[in-house]
Amino acid sequence: MRTRFAPSPTGPLHIGGVRSALFSWLLARHHGGKFILRIEDTDQKRFVEGSIDLITDALSWLGIDYDEGPGKDGGYGPYIQSERLPLYQKWAQWLIDNDKAYRCFCTPERLDQVNKEKEARKEPPGYDRFCRNLSQAEIEKNLAEGKPHVIRLKVPLEGQTTGQDLIRGEVVFDNNTLQDAVLLKSDGYPTYHLAHVIDDHFMEISHVTRANEWLPSLPLHLLLWEAFGWEKPYYAHLPVLLNPNGKGKLSKRHSGFSEDGKKVLVLAKEFKDAGYLPEAVVNFLTNIGWNFGDEREIFDIQEAIARFDISAVNPANSAFPIEKLDWMNGVYIREKLSSEELAKRLRPILENAGLEVNVDRLLKIMPLIRERIKSLNDIVDLAGFFFHETFKPPTAEMLIPKKMDKDGTRKLLEASHARYSVVSETEFLTTPLLTIGAGLVSDLGLNNSQVFGVLRVAVTGQSISTPTFETMEILGKDESLKRIQIAVDLLK
């Protein structure tokens, strides 16, 4: 088995592209086959410099490795279509020689005109096949005059073309609804239709998995395979990923737009930048349109490979359930990563936020933060205070809890300072600290949340944070007392 992912280098990789790549990859890996990356850069106008790196970077971040592709020759290269031009031209000519295709000299202007007239007559748009029956003499003449032309497929005017889709079964099309599609453009580049058939043939691709939007052109491709007399691959058209609200397909133009106040992510890189783990993204994606089999949703990629079955893919399109990714990312953070691993991934994020990371301290706070963050990026807000060079004190307002006043709060802090300052440094640990806190509660006639809350704000500078006494232990006696003192002064 050989499968492929064949993106166009028109910019950063889209999450829908990732999903297609992932399913093709899963299919190949399940069967112990090969997964090939092929770059379809036959549209010079849309080519974006640097796209190929963006694509391979994204795949590598996600762990979707390819066996053959640009820079990784497997004997079927080159893997970039613009480097295969002579091949397409040769076979396009072959189609003409065998009466399966014809040269079309119609200008874009004429094509426009034809469509306008058809529209006026309320007919479906499409090429009127003006050049399909040009005489040999006319063709010679046009050629001699050097008229630019394209090569079009000569589709049968009647009958039906039946395709088999691995996901939805038989799909039937009436040939009279088909177009004489352009195979080779006037600039000598092939269109997708021609290029993918030729490449999939010579690269011996056995299973073509691609997005659902290709289904309408399946009959064209089938006709092409038949014209060449080559053995067809199996086709599987993956359901489309829709916007989170279910309206329209997820596309690049929605990227970054806010929807119901929520951010819509669509580029692979945006998921990385948002603090999602690649393992979680991959796990999440495999649960859309496919399921593990029992009721498990969290599983690692090896388990997915072992069970993957392309024919079990749900043919229905699905809205992109981004909120489920948030949950799943949290599961991975709190259950799947060791402290060392988590710290390793958190470190660059803290550093990018301009904080100076003390690795020992970072490792120490892992138990305090791992159940509190859903995105790696959450670490900055939740625990950034551990790494601030200079402590950012809270405001007096944050310090004073409801049902307490300024004086009362100050007295509480002063009492705390007094009691904690007599604790030895080696005893400055969570449990004794908590005991003292509890003593404060009963002695001052306050409740837990008042005392612990005030201490939390004083020590962390924020009202939502890691647990108070654990935090104090990690901060150490000096630092903790210093911060409590700052709070006292703030309330004077």
Added chain:
RNA sequence: GGCCCCAUCGUCUAGCGGUCAGGACAUCACCCUUUCAAGGUGAAUACACGAGUUCGAAUCUCGUUGGGGUCACCA
């Protein structure tokens, strides 16, 4: 509009003639609790509609409606 695909809780899904229609996310309530989380328990919520076929339909057929895709010298 033509053609093609699709249709189970708000969302992702299980189900492939007989189930109290299951799970997960999200939501809500309660419990736990040093904030926030996490965790625990529980609640609410779905077979788009209409005809058939059948002893029996979420499951099969047809139609309707709805949604999506596609109609380029883009992929």
